[in-house]
Amino acid sequence: MAVEPGPDVLDAFEAAKGFMPVKEGLALYAAAAEAAALGLPLLEVGTYCGRSTILLADAARAAGVSVITVDHHRGSEEQQPGWDYHDPATVDPELGRMDTLPTFRRTLHRAGLEDHVIAVVGRSPQVAAVWRTPVGLVFIDGGHTDEHANADYEGWAPHVAEGGLLVIHDVFPDPVDEWTGQAPYRIYLRALESGAFTEVSATDSLRVLRRTGAGSLRRD
Numbered sequence: 001m002a003v004e005p006g007p008d009v010l011d012a013f014e015a016a017k018g019f020m021p022v023k024e025g026l027a028l029y030a031a032a033a034e035a036a037a038l039g040l041p042l043l044e045v046g047t048y049c050g051r052s053t054i055l056l057a058d059a060a061r062a063a064g065v066s067v068i069t070v071d072h073h074r075g076s077e078e079q080q081p082g083w084d085y086h087d088p089a090t091v092d093p094e095l096g097r098m099d100t101l102p103t104f105r106r107t108l109h110r111a112g113l114e115d116h117v118i119a120v121v122g123r124s125p126q127v128a129a130v131w132r133t134p135v136g137l138v139f140i141d142g143g144h145t146d147e148h149a150n151a152d153y154e155g156w157a158p159h160v161a162e163g164g165l166l167v168i169h170d171v172f173p174d175p176v177d178e179w180t181g182q183a184p185y186r187i188y189l190r191a192l193e194s195g196a197f198t199e200v201s202a203t204d205s206l207r208v209l210r211r212t213g214a215g216s217l218r219r220d
């Protein structure tokens with residue numbers, strides 16, 4: 001039976017702002033719990049307000065590892081004012097720009113999980129460029145343009161340790177299902193075609209792949 005978060009953690013997840021449905025969250029949690037058993041950190045691209053981070057952090061806490069979560073906290077294209085996924089409460093009134101960091105910090109504090117998370121505020125490709133540590137899991141839930149999704153894949157997939165997991169959110173094989181585009185689907189295909197990853201599970205738009213070889217992870 002898949003390992004699940006306790007009721008307090010599930011309540012905190014459901015109460016948090018964000019975009020992940022419970023069914024996908026439970027699949028993410030099971031992957032995180034499995035990967036954390038490798039004794040390596042878990043890495044998330046796309047913190048937003050911490051909804052998925054809660055689940056990663058609880059799995060990490062149980063295994064005695066940390067979560068690194070990366071976000072510039074200025075929001076993705078589809079979260080900007082005027083777009084469907086915009087939440088006016090995430091706008092810093094002084095700067096007039098989105099800033100999800102304060103909400104994220106409150107969310108994590110209320111969930112009692114601050115000690116298990118290292119929040120990195122910055123652009124994913126810049127952080128990946130200086131990253132040197134193998135990780136047990138990479139969860140890609142960042143920008144939805146091809147530019148951003150490809151940069152996330154190219155920057156972070158090589159850091160998944162052998163036996164570790166690459167989890168990709170918002171994978172929609174049918175273009176009618178996803179108006180923000182199919183870039184996550186295209187990086188999922190790249191991961192499979194690289195020879196480095198093998199699919200483990202699919203739960204709605206969440207795909208879990210295992211690192212099963214060296215493969216070819218850089219664009220030619």
Ligand SMILES: C[S@@+](CC[C@H](N)C(=O)[O-])C[C@H]1O[C@@H](n2cnc3c(N)ncnc32)[C@H](O)[C@@H]1O
Pocket residue numbers: 017018019020045046047048049050051052053070071072073074075076100122123124125141142143144148
């Ligand atoms: C879909 S949201 C993440 C949702 C979150 N995982 C959850 O469960 O609610 C995408 C996040 O990626 C961040 N983002 C987009 N492109 C980024 C980039 N190039 N570097 C860092 N963060 C980025 C945005 O600021 C946004 O907070």
